[in-house]
Every structure is written in structure tokens, then in C-alpha cells.
Amino acid sequence: MIYLVFFFGMYALKLLLRMHWITALVLTVFGLMMLPRHRRLFREMNRQKARFTEAVEYLDTLLYAFAKEEKIDQALENVEAALIGQVRTVVHEAVEHLHMTYDDTDVMRESLRIVEQRYPCVRIVTVHDFIVHVENYGGRIERAISLLLSDKKRWESRILLAIKDRSKMFSDIVMSIAASILICGIILYLPVMDMDISKNIVCQILTAVMVMLDDLILLKAQKMMAPDWLRMEVQRDPNEKKRMEDYKNYNAKKELGLSVLLSVPCFVGAAAAICLGKQWLMLLASALAILMLNQHRIGHRLARRNLVRSIKRAFPNWLMDIVLLLQSENVQMSIRKSLEQAPAVLGAELRLLNERLEMEPESAEPYHVFLQEFEIPEVHAAMSMLFSISMGHSSQVDRQIGDLIDRNLEMLDAAEKEHLANLGSGMYLLFLAPVLTASFKLVVDMAVFMLSFIAGVGI
Numbered sequence: 001m002i003y004l005v006f007f008f009g010m011y012a013l014k015l016l017l018r019m020h021w022i023t024a025l026v027l028t029v030f031g032l033m034m035l036p037r038h039r040r041l042f043r044e045m046n047r048q049k050a051r052f053t054e055a056v057e058y059l060d061t062l063l064y065a066f067a068k069e070e071k072i073d074q075a076l077e078n079v080e081a082a083l084i085g086q087v088r089t090v091v092h093e094a095v096e097h098l099h100m101t102y103d104d105t106d107v108m109r110e111s112l113r114i115v116e117q118r119y120p121c122v123r124i125v126t127v128h129d130f131i132v133h134v135e136n137y138g139g140r141i142e143r144a145i146s147l148l149l150s151d152k153k154r155w156e157s158r159i160l161l162a163i164k165d166r167s168k169m170f171s172d173i174v175m176s177i178a179a180s181i182l183i184c185g186i187i188l189y190l191p192v193m194d195m196d197i198s199k200n201i202v203c204q205i206l207t208a209v210m211v212m213l214d215d216l217i218l219l220k221a222q223k224m225m226a227p228d229w230l231r232m233e234v235q236r237d238p239n240e241k242k243r244m245e246d247y248k249n250y251n252a253k254k255e256l257g258l259s260v261l262l263s264v265p266c267f268v269g270a271a272a273a274i275c276l277g278k279q280w281l282m283l284l285a286s287a288l289a290i291l292m293l294n295q296h297r298i299g300h301r302l303a304r305r306n307l308v309r310s311i312k313r314a315f316p317n318w319l320m321d322i323v324l325l326l327q328s329e330n331v332q333m334s335i336r337k338s339l340e341q342a343p344a345v346l347g348a349e350l351r352l353l354n355e356r357l358e359m360e361p362e363s364a365e366p367y368h369v370f371l372q373e374f375e376i377p378e379v380h381a382a383m384s385m386l387f388s389i390s391m392g393h394s395s396q397v398d399r400q401i402g403d404l405i406d407r408n409l410e411m412l413d414a415a416e417k418e419h420l421a422n423l424g425s426g427m428y429l430l431f432l433a434p435v436l437t438a439s440f441k442l443v444v445d446m447a448v449f450m451l452s453f454i455a456g457v458g459i
Contacts, residue, residue, distance in 0.1 A: 006035060013211065016185035023204045027211055034215055038222060045226035052159060052229040054087035055119045059127060059152050066131050067145045072108050073098055075131070090118045108132055121230040122317075123148075123155060129341075130324050137328050144324050147405050151320065154413050159229050162420045166225055169427040173221045176431050177214045180438030184210065187445060200448050206441045213437045221430050232420060241344040243310075247303050248348070255296030263292035307345065308374050313419065314343035315379055316412035318350070322386070323405055331390035332357050346371075362391065378411050 010031060014024040061082050065075040076098065080091045098111040112128040127148055134141055184207075266289030273282035291298075318338060325334035335354055342350050349371055356366035367387040371379050385407070 002035070002039070006031060013181070016181070017207050017211075018185075018188050018199075019207055020199070020204050023208050026208055030212055031215070034219065037219060041219070041222040041226050045222070048226055048229055049163065050086075051119065054083075054085060055121055055124060055230055056152070056156050057083060058087050058091070058115070058119065059123060060149075062127060062131075063145055063149055063152075066134075067141060070134070070141065072112075072131055072135050076111070087119070090115055108135065119230055120228075123152060126320065126324075133324075133328070143405070147320075147323060147409075150405075150409055151412065154409060155416070158413070158416055158420060159232060162232070162424060163229070166424055166427060169424070169431065170221050170225050173217065173427065173431050173434070177218060177434045180434040181211070181214065184438050184441050184445075187442060203445055203448055206444055210437045210441045214434055217430055217433045217437075221427060224424070224427055224430075227423075232423065241347060243303065244307060244345050244348060247300075247307055250300055250303075252296070255300070259293050259296045262295065263289045266292055304374070308376060310345045311371065311374060311376060311379065312411070313415045314345050315376075315382070316408055316415055318342055318346055319382055319408045320412065323408060326389070331386055332361055378407075382407060382411075 007028075010024065010028050013019065013027070019027070058079065061079045062075060065078040065082075066072070069075045069078065073095075076091060076095050080088055080095055083091060094111040094114040097114060098107055109128075109132055112132070116125055116128065130144060130148065134144075266285050270282050270285035270289060273279075273285055321338045321341065322331075322334050325337055329337065332354075335350065335357065339347070339350055339354060353366050353370050356363075356369075360366060364387050367383040368380070370383050
């Protein structure tokens with residue numbers, strides 16, 4: 001059926017764009033080569049949506065089952081009984097591994113890792129770490145389960161909204177391609193002096209190139225419709241640690257010396273331009289000299305801006321670990337245990353915070369100076385709340401932790417919405433791309449028409 005639709009579409013294109021049979025044959029062969037890739041991406045899009053749905057169902061079922069049983073093995077058995085499809089097969093493998101392994105390995109963690117390998121998702125790992133921690137050390141789980149369910153719900157809503165937005169943009173891209181091809185075809189049918197420029201070889205070549213480019217644009221759009229939604233969370237940059245170290249080790253005097261050295265040739269060039277009377281060259285060299293003289297300040301400010309962006313993305317994830325650990329630990333111990341899996345951009349500051357708390361466990365100063373130089377209000381507010389929790393009375397702790405949870409969910413939601421928006425912004429460029437290809441063809445068609453007209457009237 002799909003090949004019947006394909007050949008019908010090619011015939012319609014041939015008529016619309018007045019293609020020569022050789023051009024139509026070339027595009028038909030090209031289309032037959034590309035068709036399997038389009039079909040594969042369509043299947044991949046549906047597969048990734050199904051995997052996301054399965055992961056959401058698994059998280060929901062696991063959290064409710066663990067809240068009821070408070071035992072990993074019993075919770076996994078309940079999950080296996082409740083789910084259907086591929087995810088049930090994966091959970092069955094995990095349950096079998098849990099029951100049939102008798103060596104000295106961490107059987108619970110290894111069993112859960114089977115699910116993590118098939119469904120690589122930060123939230124699944126977080127939930128697994130939490131239930132293993134509770135299994136080993138105990139603690140209150142009601143608030144933590146509620147937090148994880150709320151976070152899961154927000155994550156699900158964000159991804160579903162992203163899928164909806166991309167689907168709409170994909171439809172707009174298809175319409176953009178169709179409209180651009182239609183306009184190019186209509187131009188060829190305008191009754192202007194009975195001239196037919198479609199037979200010109202340049203027009204035929206451009207027609208083939210335009211259709212091929214539009215097909216590649218459509219292919220790229222399909223790829224953006226089929227990402228791994230389970231990996232769409234904010235990814236940790238492996239260079240964040242080095243960028244933070246470079247920022248901390250910034251030496252203003254040394255960098256100023258380098259800036260002066262870089263600006264000297266520019267000032268010399270500006271002086272030479274003045275002597276030669278080249279005003280524009282003098283202005284350009286002077287502007288470049290000023291830029292080189294201040295490059296260290298500009299670079300430092302850009303580095304700070306990038307680090308602030310990274311901190312705003314990483315801090316809510318670290319705070320999530322803290323809130324989960326607070327169900328069984330105090331604030332200081334939670335901070336210490338969080339160091340193992342802390343984001344790289346926060347690692348050095350968190351270790352420094354831990355050292356200060358060991359020396360002054362009841363002081364507010366370590367909390368207040370944490371990332372103070374970056375002046376991020378959300379971070380300072382959360383750290384002040386952590387200090388209040390560490391010093392609060394039992395009657396206020398629950399309310400304070402609840403406020404901390406709400407603040408963290410809002411920060412995490414904002415960071416990941418921005419991340420998803422940035423990832424999807426490329427589709428807008430794809431929406432504009434068919435306009436560019438069609439515009440270039442129209443310009444060339446008009447040029448061919450003018451040349452034919454001039455040749456026809458003997459000018």
C-alpha cells in the first residue's frame with residue numbers, strides 16, 4: 001500500500017513540477033532508497049513512545065507496591081503480576097535473578113540493574129537507589145514515596161507536552177514542504193508569453209535538488225520525533241568539574257597580561273591605519289584591540305554565566321537526593337552521603353560544605369556561603385531551609401521538609417522544561433529550511449525566464 005501511495009505521489013510531483021522523465025526517474029530511485037529509512041524512523045518513533053509509557057507504568061506500580069510491602073522482592077513480584085508486555089518480561093528476569101542467585105554479590109542491586117539496563121532512565125535509578133536504601137537502613141517512606149510520585153507525574157507531563165509540541169511542529173514542517181513545492185509548481189504554469197522554462201536543464205536539476213533537500217529535511221524532522229525519551233533529562237556535562245576548577249583558579253593579573261599581549265598587534269595595526277589614512281581599517285583595528293584588551297573579563301563572565309546555568313540544572317537533582325536521605329538521616333549525614341553521586345559541578349563545593357559542617361555542625365555560616373559567589377537566589381533559599389531543618393524542632397520539621405520538597409519540584413520542573421525547549425528548538429529551523437530551498441529555486445527560475453525573454457525578443 002505504501003509503495004502505491006509513493007508512486008502516486010511521484011506522478012503528482014512530475015505533473016506539478018513539469019519534470020522531464022529522466023528527472024522523475026532519478027527522484028523515483030532516490031525516493032525508493034529513502035523510503036525504508038522513513039519507515040524505520042516511523043517505527044522507532046512509536047517504539048520510543050511505547051518504552052516511555054512502559055517506564056512510567058513501571059515506576060507507578062513499583063512505588064505503590066513498595067509503599068505497601070516495604071520489601072523489594074515482594075514489590076517486584078507484585079509489579080510483574082500487574083504489568084503486561086515487554087516491561088513484564090524484563091521485570092520477570094529481575095525477579096528470577098533475585099530468587100536464583102546465591103553468590104556474594106549485591107543481589108538486590110544486580111536484579112534492579114537488569115531493569116535499568118533495558119530502561120535507562122535517571123528516575124528509575126533514583127527510585128531503585130531509594131528502595132535499596134530503605135531495605136538496608138529502614139526509615140519513613142510515606143513522604144519520600146509521595147515526593148517520587150509527584151516528581152514522576154511532573155516528568156511524565158513534561159515529556160508528553162514535548163511529544164505533543166514536536167508532533168505539531170512536524171506537521172508544520174510537512175505543510176511548509178508541501179506549500180513550498182506547490183508554489184514552485186504554480187510558477188511554472190503561469191501564462192506569461194507562452195514561455196515554458198521547465199524544460200531548461202538548470203530548472204530540471206534544481207527541481208531534483210529541491211525535492212531531495214526537502215526529503216532530507218523531512219528525514220531530519222523524523223529523527224527529532226524519535227529520540228530516546230527516557231534519556232531526555234538534563235545530562236551531566238563531563239567537563240563541568242574542570243570548568244568549575246578553572247573558574248575558581250582564575251588569576252585576574254595573569255589573564256590581564258595575556259590580554260595586553262594580544263591587544264598590542266591590534267593597536268599597532270590601528271596606528272598604521274591612521275598613518276595610511278584608512279579610517280575604516282583604523283576603526284576595525286581599534287575595536288579589535290579593545291576586545292582583545294578585555295577578553296579575559298569577557299571570558300570570565302561567560303564562564304560564570306555557563307556555570308550558573310549548569311548549577312541551576314544540577315542543584316535540584318542533588319536536592320532530590322537530600323530530601324530522600326532526610327527520611328532516615330539528619331541533614332549533615334544526608335549531605336555527607338550525597339557526595340558519592342553528587343553532580344560534578346557541585347562536587348568541590350559540597351565537599352567544602354561537608355568539611356565546614358564537621359568543624360561547625362551548628363553554625364549557619366557553611367550553609368550561607370555555599371555557592372555564594374554565584375548569587376543564585378534559589379540555591380540560597382534552599383540552603384537556608386536546610387539549615388532550618390537541621391536546627392528545627394520536631395513539630396516544624398515536617399512542614400519545613402514539605403516546603404523544601406515543593407521548592408525542589410518547582411526548580412527541577414523549570415530546569416527540565418528549559419532543557420526540553422532547547423532540544424526541540426532545532427525543529428523551528430527545519431520549518432524554515434523548505435522556504436530557503438524553494439526561494440533559491442524561484443530566484444533561479446526567474447533568472448532563466450528573464451534570459452529566455454531577452455533571447456526571445458532579441459535584446
